[in-house]
Amino acid sequence: MVEDEFEEGQARVVPVSERVAAEALIVDIDGFEGPLDVLLTLGRTQKVDLRKVSILELARQYLAFVDQAKQLRIELAADYLVMAAWLAFLKSRLLLPPDPTEEGPSGEEMAAHLAFQLERLQAMREHAAMLMARDQLGRDFFARGIPEDVTRVKRVTYTATLLDLMQGYARIRTKDEFRPYSMDRESVFTMEQALERMRSLIGFAGTWTDISTYLPEGFTSDAARIRSATASTFAASLELAKEGKIELRQSDTFAPIELRRKD
Amino acid sequence: MSEDTEKEEESLFAAPPIAEQERMCEAILFATAQPVTLKEMEARMPHGCDAAEALAHLRKRYEGRGVRVVKVGDAWAMRTAPDLGFLMQKETVETRKLSRAAIETLAIISYHQPVTRAEIEEIRGVSVSRGTVDQLLEMEWIRFGRRKMTPGRPVTFVVTQTFLDHFGLESARDLPGLKELRAAGLLENRPPPGSMPQAGDGEADEGDEAEAEDQSELFEE
Amino acid sequence: MSEDTEKEEESLFAAPPIAEQERMCEAILFATAQPVTLKEMEARMPHGCDAAEALAHLRKRYEGRGVRVVKVGDAWAMRTAPDLGFLMQKETVETRKLSRAAIETLAIISYHQPVTRAEIEEIRGVSVSRGTVDQLLEMEWIRFGRRKMTPGRPVTFVVTQTFLDHFGLESARDLPGLKELRAAGLLENRPPPGSMPQAGDGEADEGDEAEAEDQSELFEE
Numbered sequence: 001m002v003e004d005e006f007e008e009g010q011a012r013v014v015p016v017s018e019r020v021a022a023e024a025l026i027v028d029i030d031g032f033e034g035p036l037d038v039l040l041t042l043g044r045t046q047k048v049d050l051r052k053v054s055i056l057e058l059a060r061q062y063l064a065f066v067d068q069a070k071q072l073r074i075e076l077a078a079d080y081l082v083m084a085a086w087l088a089f090l091k092s093r094l095l096l097p098p099d100p101t102e103e104g105p106s107g108e109e110m111a112a113h114l115a116f117q118l119e120r121l122q123a124m125r126e127h128a129a130m131l132m133a134r135d136q137l138g139r140d141f142f143a144r145g146i147p148e149d150v151t152r153v154k155r156v157t158y159t160a161t162l163l164d165l166m167q168g169y170a171r172i173r174t175k176d177e178f179r180p181y182s183m184d185r186e187s188v189f190t191m192e193q194a195l196e197r198m199r200s201l202i203g204f205a206g207t208w209t210d211i212s213t214y215l216p217e218g219f220t221s222d223a224a225r226i227r228s229a230t231a232s233t234f235a236a237s238l239e240l241a242k243e244g245k246i247e248l249r250q251s252d253t254f255a256p257i258e259l260r261r262k263d
Numbered sequence: 264m265s266e267d268t269e270k271e272e273e274s275l276f277a278a279p280p281i282a283e284q285e286r287m288c289e290a291i292l293f294a295t296a297q298p299v300t301l302k303e304m305e306a307r308m309p310h311g312c313d314a315a316e317a318l319a320h321l322r323k324r325y326e327g328r329g330v331r332v333v334k335v336g337d338a339w340a341m342r343t344a345p346d347l348g349f350l351m352q353k354e355t356v357e358t359r360k361l362s363r364a365a366i367e368t369l370a371i372i373s374y375h376q377p378v379t380r381a382e383i384e385e386i387r388g389v390s391v392s393r394g395t396v397d398q399l400l401e402m403e404w405i406r407f408g409r410r411k412m413t414p415g416r417p418v419t420f421v422v423t424q425t426f427l428d429h430f431g432l433e434s435a436r437d438l439p440g441l442k443e444l445r446a447a448g449l450l451e452n453r454p455p456p457g458s459m460p461q462a463g464d465g466e467a468d469e470g471d472e473a474e475a476e477d478q479s480e481l482f483e484e
Numbered sequence: 485m486s487e488d489t490e491k492e493e494e495s496l497f498a499a500p501p502i503a504e505q506e507r508m509c510e511a512i513l514f515a516t517a518q519p520v521t522l523k524e525m526e527a528r529m530p531h532g533c534d535a536a537e538a539l540a541h542l543r544k545r546y547e548g549r550g551v552r553v554v555k556v557g558d559a560w561a562m563r564t565a566p567d568l569g570f571l572m573q574k575e576t577v578e579t580r581k582l583s584r585a586a587i588e589t590l591a592i593i594s595y596h597q598p599v600t601r602a603e604i605e606e607i608r609g610v611s612v613s614r615g616t617v618d619q620l621l622e623m624e625w626i627r628f629g630r631r632k633m634t635p636g637r638p639v640t641f642v643v644t645q646t647f648l649d650h651f652g653l654e655s656a657r658d659l660p661g662l663k664e665l666r667a668a669g670l671l672e673n674r675p676p677p678g679s680m681p682q683a684g685d686g687e688a689d690e691g692d693e694a695e696a697e698d699q700s701e702l703f704e705e
Contacts, residue, residue, distance in 0.1 A: 033585065036609025079610075105677030113676050120607060123670045128591030130660040135566040137650045138577040142294035142564040145575065148343055148515035152353050158402060160361040160369070162430045168363065169370035170444050172387055287571055289550030290564040293514075294575050307571050329510030343511040350512055350528050 035083035038065060040118050053118070055111035056094055059087040090114070189219050189229040194236035202246055208258040211237050211248075278311030281320065288317045298338030365395050369404060373426070373435050377408035377419030396420070404429065499532030502541065509538045509560075519559035519649055555654045557645040566652070580623075586616045590625060594647070594659055596671060598629035598640030603673065617641070625650065 032038045042061045043053045066084040093107030135141055198214055211233055219229035237259055240246045250257045278284070287308050291299055304314040318339060322332040325341075333342050343351065361369070368391055371383045384390050399405045408421035422435055432438065499505070508529050512520060525535040539560055543553040546562075554563050564572065582590070589612055592604050604612050620626045629642035643656060653659065665671050 033608065034610030109677040113674065116674055117607075117609070117676075119668075120670045121609060123665060123668070124588060124591050124595065124607060127595060127659070127661055127665065128587045131591055131594065131651060132587060134651045134653075134660065135569070137563070137652065138575075140569040141566045141652060142290070142569075142572050142575050143517040144514065144562065145294045145296040146340065147517040148351055151351060152355065154355050154357060156357045156359055158359050158361045158365070158398065159429075160366050162432075164361070164366050165370050165373065165430065166439060166444055168366040169374055172367055172371065286548075286550035286565065287568060290568040291550075291571055293551045293562070294564050294572055296575070307574075329507035329512075330514045341514065343515050344507065347508060347511040350508055351515060353528065 035062070035080050036117060036121055038062065038080075039083075039114075040121055043118050044122075053115060055114055056091060058114075059091045059094075062087050063091075187222065187224045187228055189216060189225070189232050191232040191235045191239075194229070194232035195239060198233065198236050198240060199245075202240065202259070202261050205246065205259060205261045208249065208260045210256040211259050212256065278313070279309055281313075281317060284308065284312045284314070284317035285320045285324070287312070288314060288321050292321075292332065292339060292341045298335040298340035300338045304339075361398075362395070364392065365398055368395050369399055369422075369426075372399075372405050372420045373422045373438055376421040376435060377411070378421075379411055379417040379419050381417060383420075499534070500530055502534075502538060505529065505533045505535070505538035506541045506545070508533070509535060509542050513542075513553065513560060513562045516561075519556040519561040519645060521559040525560070554652065556649045557655060559645060561649065563652070580619075582619070583616065585610075585613065586619055589616050590620055590643075590647075593620070593626050593641045594643045594656060595662065595665060597642040597656065598632070600632055600638040600640050602638060604641075 032041070039058060039062055042065070043058055045061075063084055066080060069080075090107060090110050094111060098106055137143060193216075194214075197216055201214060212230065214233050214237075215226065215229045219225040234257065237246065237248060237257070241248050241259075244262060246259045247262050248257060248259050279287075288304060291304055291307060301314045301318070304318075305312055308314060318332065325332050329344055329347055330341055331344055333340055367387055368383055371386050372378055375382065375386070380391060380396070396405075402425075403423055404426040405420045406423050408419035410416040410418055426432075427434065500508070509525060512525055512528060522535045522539075525539075526533055529535060539553065546553045550565055550568055551562050552565055554561055585608075588608060589604055592607050593599055596603065596607070601612055601617070617626075623646070624644055625647040626641045627644050629640040631637040631639055647653075648655065656662075
């Protein structure tokens with residue numbers, strides 16, 4: 001069965017006369033699925049059990065095949081040439097008496113593995129055919145023609161917790177109290193205000209003066225207001241110093257900062 | 264017809280035994296995508312078969328089983344027994360959170376019952392969609408209360424025992440008041456400036472704003 | 485989960501008699517074209533049913549009939565008897581013709597699973613084209629198995645339930661001639677001595693561990 005299929009595969013690419021002449025000399029290497037496929041075909045022409053195939057003879061045939069293909073100026077894929085080189089090497093190993101100093105596997109081991117590979121490939125082909133020869137679904141046996149599909153009934157239940165309920169209620173009842181957030185500016189003395197104020201005052205600062213005396217009215221009693229005014233007055237002083245309008249000095253860390261008009 | 268000549272030719276061979284014909288009918292009915300007429304069946308079976316008789320046997324065999332041989336028009340088919348229809352359904356229960364609109368509506372009903380639809384709308388500030396109320400009615404969390412003695416005698420809504428059971432309440436009066444909600448941290452803000460809007464103040468007419476909000480309510484669902 | 489509570493609830497009721505369970509299995513299997521697992525079946529049957537036992541009865545009942553109860557992996561299905569295939573010419577689905585490469589690749593995967601691409605290439609002696617594997621994946625005859633614990637952690641391929649169903653196999657263990665192949669040592673992953681030219685170089689040397697895994701895997705399935 002496999003045999004038949006296999007021969008058929010070849011027949012497509014090889015004229016019968018040529019095949020009869022030398023099955024090994026099939027030049028259309030595209031008809032083969034790689035060197036192992038060629039070797040398997042060559043091996044089968046020896047008409048023996050693959051386990052007893054003569055690897056020597058096989059190597060000879062393969063090398064002849066590659067040689068012939070090359071003469072016909074067929075471009076051989078690299079793996080065909082690699083196989084050829086390896087088989088030539090194997091052949092030499094098989095023919096020459098083993099060199100005890102040489103490392104690596106013996107010729108026999110290599111030959112045995114090649115035989116194993118060929119036998120395994122052959123076996124897989126036979127079993128592939130056995131598999132395909134089985135009764136197949138949709139060809140020999142059949143599934144239900146009118147499947148009654150399972151209908152999926154989706155039932156949705158809704159739920160809520162007491163917390164959801166109370167939060168929902170709270171949300172509604174407090175909706176009117178919503179006030180967009182805005183900064184409370186009552187206790188803020190901005191740097192712009194401080195700058196404006198100081199510009200009008202520094203003209204009188206001929207001598208060193210503590211900048212804390214520049215805090216505006218109404219910002220000297222409440223702590224929050226003092227903080228805000230101090231910060232903005234200090235920042236405004238720096239700005240004025242940068243502009244070259246005043247000089248600043250501080251005798252010590254945390255000592256009062258003093259300013260003086262720069263002329 | 265050629266059928267006749269064929270018949271004569273083939274009648275040399277005996278028809279398969281009836282048990283075998285029954286098997287054939289069974290396989291054909293099972294695998295064919297449509298109901299099959301007797302004629303079609305016989306056309307497919309070996310010559311000399313009596314599909315009607317084979318079918319009668321098959322029908323009997325399937326009596327009381329999980330599958331039946333049924334007549335569909337003038338054709339035959341196999342169908343699962345009707346009493347096993349439940350096996351052909353796979354019910355999945357999905358639990359979803361109530362929409363915000365539904366929760367708010369429910370909250371208002373529970374805190375203000377008995378309450379009319381107009382009152383709910385006034386408190387929520389948006390109109391209440393029919394679907395929301397229907398859903399709550401269907402869940403049996405609310406029901407109709409008695410009509411209000413106001414013009415138009417509007418129906419009211421009250422919560423049900425099912426509602427109380429679900430939320431683990433003895434009565435709707437057990438629901439925490441605003442003050443307690445605030446104490447529990449459920450309200451972030453200051454107490455409302457004015458008094459609470461009175462239930463039964465009449466139907467405030469919904470402006471464009473409310474309508475727009477109504478849209479969002481629909482999407483929420 | 486809610487399933488558990490449901491189970492507890494229902495365990496108050498006795499499971500239906502086995503004859504009834506058999507009917508249920510029959511209806512479920514009859515209704516679907518796809519194999520159904522025991523688990524799925526029991527999920528659809530009333531609580532307490534023993535689908536495995538019901539199926540054993542059912543299988544026996546259908547022995548020799550036009551339709552059979554077959555096991556596919558860990559699932560069950562009803563299929564027409566193969567000897568009646570001739571009646572079903574109309575139902576025959578023309579499957580895409582597989583290339584020789586695809587058939588061989590499929591065979592290698594089924595007999596050697598789980599198997600890496602490199603191993604397939606070593607056995608076939610040529611590289612496996614992407615299209616071949618893609619085609620088999622697309623047909624849902626093969627799928628990715630777990631990665632091999634070898635350098636590079638290559639993905640493996642295994643056959644699917646669809647494959648088993650298509651070829652009428654209960655499990656991958658029932659592949660034709662599997663025993664003989666194993667006895668002949670042809671399913672062994674024999675590393676090449678020295679430097680044998682490898683197609684699709686790479687993970688040629690699988691450890692002993694991987695080999696042991698190979699063998700056991702087929703038995704496990």
